[in-house]
Amino acid sequence: MENSCELCIYRSYLFDNLDKKEFALLTLSKKELEFRKGSIICREGEKIKSFLYLKQGLLKIYKNVDNRREQIIGITKPKDFIGLLSAFNETTHLYSISALEDSSVCVIDIEAIKNLVIKDGSFALNLLGKMSKINDQILGTRLNINLKNLRGRIAYILLMFREIYKSEIYDIPVSRKEIAELIEMRTENVIRILSELRKDKIIRIEGKSIEILDLHRLEQIAEFG
Amino acid sequence: MENSCELCIYRSYLFDNLDKKEFALLTLSKKELEFRKGSIICREGEKIKSFLYLKQGLLKIYKNVDNRREQIIGITKPKDFIGLLSAFNETTHLYSISALEDSSVCVIDIEAIKNLVIKDGSFALNLLGKMSKINDQILGTRLNINLKNLRGRIAYILLMFREIYKSEIYDIPVSRKEIAELIEMRTENVIRILSELRKDKIIRIEGKSIEILDLHRLEQIAEFG
DNA sequence: CGCGGCTTTGATGTTCATCAAGTAAAGTGG
DNA sequence: CCACTTTACTTGATGAACATCAAAGCCGCG
Known part of the structure; x- marks a missing residue:
């Protein structure tokens, strides 16, 4: 067609x-x-x-x-x-x-x-x-x-993919390295901060699979770091 | 007219x-x-x-x-x-x-x-x-x-104004604070690095008056930090 | 003349990059 | 299909780069 x-x-x-x-x-x-x-x-x-x-x-x-x-x-x-x-x-x-x-x-x-x-x-x-x-x-x-600190940037990205997939649960289509390249930080820090957010019960993350547990706090972090 | x-x-x-x-x-x-x-x-x-x-x-x-x-x-x-x-x-x-x-x-x-x-x-x-x-x-x-370190950014700005005024000697039309706002750094660091460049005899600077003394090194700094 | 904004320098603290090292996963060739 | 290699992921330790705080001099302006 x-x-x-x-x-x-x-x-x-x-x-x-x-x-x-x-x-x-x-x-x-x-x-x-x-x-x-x-x-x-x-x-x-x-x-x-x-x-x-x-x-x-x-x-x-x-x-x-x-x-x-x-x-x-x-x-x-x-x-x-x-x-x-x-x-x-x-x-x-x-x-x-x-x-x-x-x-x-x-x-x-x-x-x-x-x-x-x-x-x-x-x-x-x-x-x-x-x-x-x-x-x-x-x-x-x-x-x-560039105005955000690293936590804020990660939060921003997680929210961006939420917008794209219109869901709090999604498989993230990029590697940790690519996230780093997108928001101007290092791979190690991407991983570190994702782990922190998991420990703080704000997200669930396992490999590529993401679930946003506390949307409100994530938005706060995206806004103010 | x-x-x-x-x-x-x-x-x-x-x-x-x-x-x-x-x-x-x-x-x-x-x-x-x-x-x-x-x-x-x-x-x-x-x-x-x-x-x-x-x-x-x-x-x-x-x-x-x-x-x-x-x-x-x-x-x-x-x-x-x-x-x-x-x-x-x-x-x-x-x-x-x-x-x-x-x-x-x-x-x-x-x-x-x-x-x-x-x-x-x-x-x-x-x-x-x-x-x-x-x-x-x-x-x-x-x-x-954003890829450059602070020294590189300052060098970049000095070279930018050189392009605008087509001269190694010019009065810089912005305050230290504005330079900072333009290249995402803090006023204090703008001043500090300008002082360093003066000490290193790469520029002459007195208030708003700038003279680029060592163009080659300044270009190097702009490129590699 | 005094107030506020700009400039400068020094001291201190925080954030983040870098280095190192190890595990897991994924691709590659025999 | 398995050994091998490479790439991705993860955590901890360290240090450098930069922001922040503090204090003082300077200048222009109402």
Whole structure:
């Protein structure tokens, strides 16, 4: 069902106001790709050829800093646009993207999007808004995290995944090391603080399995450290 | 000379490809405002009514965190767009902006810009690129700063102002406290490290007056701490 | 002239990174 | 399928980097 965009429930409202002809054109230059957990969708420095839209799954956006370390910029939820950060700026990706879970990604040729921007002004305006929002959100998160102490950061992350999975019980899709890379701390401290929170009966944690036991206190910690 | 935009040497290339009619329309809804050093251009939470462009001077973009502290997000140089971050997203400013030096700002009605985006596709595309670039730059800077130790951050800031003023000798336009707020450290440590750098003969500093004596070593410090 | 904010230096304390070492889990090749 | 290797996870001990506290001089401003 390659051409089922019209009925796609994951479709962004961004494409809602397109006329039939425009929509058809977009659908034509669209592919849907599956990525297995752990596989890489694009690498920093590669040429940007497509406009990416996450239909299902979970991705991480990151940068390599040293040889062995990554800096995770953010986690992408379904219905998010990906790589929107640099799509209209540089011709190469500024960040790498990989799949944290098995994911399904809609791939639209970047030139088709650019043509659409030129032809359809209200589409352009919508896109500007969307882009603005994503950027604000990412920057806001970074600033926020740096104001918190380590306990606060861990609490923040646990609450973030609660939002994503809409549940107090979930399997955390990232390793301890990746948590550290996401919130600028060391793996050892991630583990230490998770253990503390367990001892304090705020969470139950066993391997990847998380349960938030005391949501109120966790929120307090996220807010004030 | 309110209507001298056509000849304005500070004008952004963004407006270069507009046709006469579009340009006239823009010029019509444009004002040029002067801000004295220290005065506030807009406040976090205020309604966005204009699209701002810095003609001359220097501004800081910041957020209030506690009652008494600010988090400086960035410094705006001439020819930069301001508040582009949230202009198309929220209807209220996400950040406050104030003048670090006497500044001259071009103010264009936001609706005029939005109309232009809708009417002129290549203008929209240019704007997307511009916005993308600014956001990438700000995010990149934040990530970068957090990887450095305090010495590295101070070195970075000193080099940043060198870029802005195109000189190894300049008056630093911000207080020690503001430097701290810009690179996420404490005022006392800013002072301490500036003193260290002076003792090491890497800079000369006396009040606001700065001279970079050993550029090479300063660059080394900025890179590796 | 006195008040408040900025600057500076020193002393002290806390937080977090680093180092070390061991267990568990997961991938790899014969 | 099992030995082997590598990667992830965990805990404790140590130290360095940075924040905080305190005190005093300085400057501009009403």
